[in-house]
Each structure stands twice: as C-alpha cells, then as structure tokens.
Amino acid sequence: MVMDKHICPFGLKSRDLLKREGYDIEDHYLETREQTDAFKQEHGVETTPQTWIDGKRIGGHDDLRRFFGKEVDADKTDETTYQPVIAIFATAALMALATSWAAFGDLLTVRAFEWFIAMSMCILAIQKLQDLKAFQNQFLGYDLLAQRYVRYAFVYPFAEALAGILMIAGALIWLASPIAIFIGTVGAVSVIKAVYIDKRELKCACVGGDSNVPLGFISLTENLMMIFMGLWMLF
Structure with a gap:
C-alpha cells in the first residue's frame, strides 16, 4: 500500500x-x-x-x-525476554560514563557509578509512565503495599523518577534517599514473597506494564539498587 x-x-x-x-x-x-x-x-x-x-x-x-x-x-509474543532490561541498563551505563567523561575527563569515577544507578531509575520510571494503567494492573499483581493502598501503584513511578533526578543532580538528598530506600524495600519484600516464597510466575512491571520480563531476579536487583543508592547517597 x-x-x-x-x-x-x-x-x-x-x-x-x-x-x-x-x-x-x-x-x-x-x-x-x-x-x-x-x-x-x-x-x-x-x-x-x-x-x-x-x-x-x-x-x-x-x-x-x-x-x-x-x-x-x-x-514469540508470549515469550519471556530480558532484552528491555539489558537495553536500559546498558544505555544507562554508557550515559553515566559519557557524563563522567564530560564532567571530569575520566570514565571510572564514583559519580559515574552513582549516575548509572540514578539514570537507570529514571529510564525505568519513563517505561512505567508511558502507560500508567498497564503498569498499575501488572504492579498490583504482586506489590504488597499497592494491594493495600491502590493509589501507591500510581505514585510509584513518579517517586522513582523524582528520586533518580535528584540523585543525578546531587540535590535534596535528604528527600531522594528516603524515597529510594522506602520504595526499594517495599519492592524487594514484595518480590521475595511473590517469587521465592509463594512461587508465583508473574511478569515484572519494572520496565512497564506490557513487558514480558519475568518477575524475579531483575526486579529484585532494581529494588536492591535503589536501597543501596539511597543509603550510599545519604551516608
């Protein structure tokens, strides 16, 4: 045509x-x-x-x-895949290295490591914000706090984006760190219960509601990264 x-x-x-x-x-x-x-x-x-x-x-x-x-x-529409996660983390890593080179003339800096995690958080938040309803529907399937307070599923990607942006800037860490620690801890506990205790096979909402990324190690890693970054930037 x-x-x-x-x-x-x-x-x-x-x-x-x-x-x-x-x-x-x-x-x-x-x-x-x-x-x-x-x-x-x-x-x-x-x-x-x-x-x-x-x-x-x-x-x-x-x-x-x-x-x-x-x-x-x-x-292969129903096949599980890690391609979106690989693309996000690889791109965030290269962005962090490029930013470090532009700012300090050196690739391997502490700020490059911090930027990598913060930029990953922002990109993951963008994935969720593309279709909030689809994210909410998938997120409500396993997140313990969202199941109790449904509006948390709406707030989550905004909170993740805010924490990531503030950490990139190195500003208002007193706000960014508690947010990252809180949502990371709730997320990690929820994943551990759903996957490793209840043995449920679910799709991960971490890269958006229409993904075929399986819930498990990747989502747990995302949450642990936020907890670590929150503690690192705070202390």
Whole structure:
C-alpha cells in the first residue's frame, strides 16, 4: 500500500528482505483503498503486502520471514525476554560514563557509578509512565503495599523518577534517599514473597506494564539498587 497518507511499513520491510536475499523484485503498488480491497478479495487474503516467488504465493511479511527461516515476532509474543532490561541498563551505563567523561575527563569515577544507578531509575520510571494503567494492573499483581493502598501503584513511578533526578543532580538528598530506600524495600519484600516464597510466575512491571520480563531476579536487583543508592547517597 502506497497512498498519499499511508505507506505500508511491512511492504517496505518485505521488499528490503527480498533485496537482501538477492531477489529481483517486481513491485506493484496499491494506491487506493478500493484497489487494496479488490486485491484482498481477488486473492482471498486479509492483509497486505503479499509476496509471490516464481509464481507461488508466499504470503505476508511474517510468512516471508518464515520462508527464509527467520524469526517472526508474532510467534514469540508470549515469550519471556530480558532484552528491555539489558537495553536500559546498558544505555544507562554508557550515559553515566559519557557524563563522567564530560564532567571530569575520566570514565571510572564514583559519580559515574552513582549516575548509572540514578539514570537507570529514571529510564525505568519513563517505561512505567508511558502507560500508567498497564503498569498499575501488572504492579498490583504482586506489590504488597499497592494491594493495600491502590493509589501507591500510581505514585510509584513518579517517586522513582523524582528520586533518580535528584540523585543525578546531587540535590535534596535528604528527600531522594528516603524515597529510594522506602520504595526499594517495599519492592524487594514484595518480590521475595511473590517469587521465592509463594512461587508465583508473574511478569515484572519494572520496565512497564506490557513487558514480558519475568518477575524475579531483575526486579529484585532494581529494588536492591535503589536501597543501596539511597543509603550510599545519604551516608
């Protein structure tokens, strides 16, 4: 579909994949909704684009990826993954090192370590704030304080962001540290009870409510980092 107000991303991805696999491409645009509907009806398909190779219909973009033996996102929607967490912590670490270099001309400083944890907290808070309702729904499944006081699930990401921002600035530590220690301690106790005592298999709300990150070691690590950072900055 190549229209005035819409270009199908999967059409572009299919064409790119075919090029990378060494195919010559004969591309046919569907330029109106009428053409698109007629095409679907003619070939008995529900989606576009559709790919033919040597006269044989392969199917849509996902079918084309399967044809070439590649992974398909639709096949692993329910799979657990640590990719979001790795991306967040790796990015936060590089940001902290870059900031340390800009401020002190040195990568490995105490402030770089502090910035890493504080920046991680801020990025994790952003993930939660993207969809507060989804975060709340997942968070309420295991957080002990949120189950007792539901509004805590709304306050949590704002508190995490505030503590992280203040720690980056090195300001109002008398406020930032108690917040980090409090939410970190409640979170750690909640994770330990849900995962290691009750043996429940849950998704972690630490990187947002729509994640497939399993609740357990990663979430516990996040909470322990906040506790440590709160104590470190305070004392």
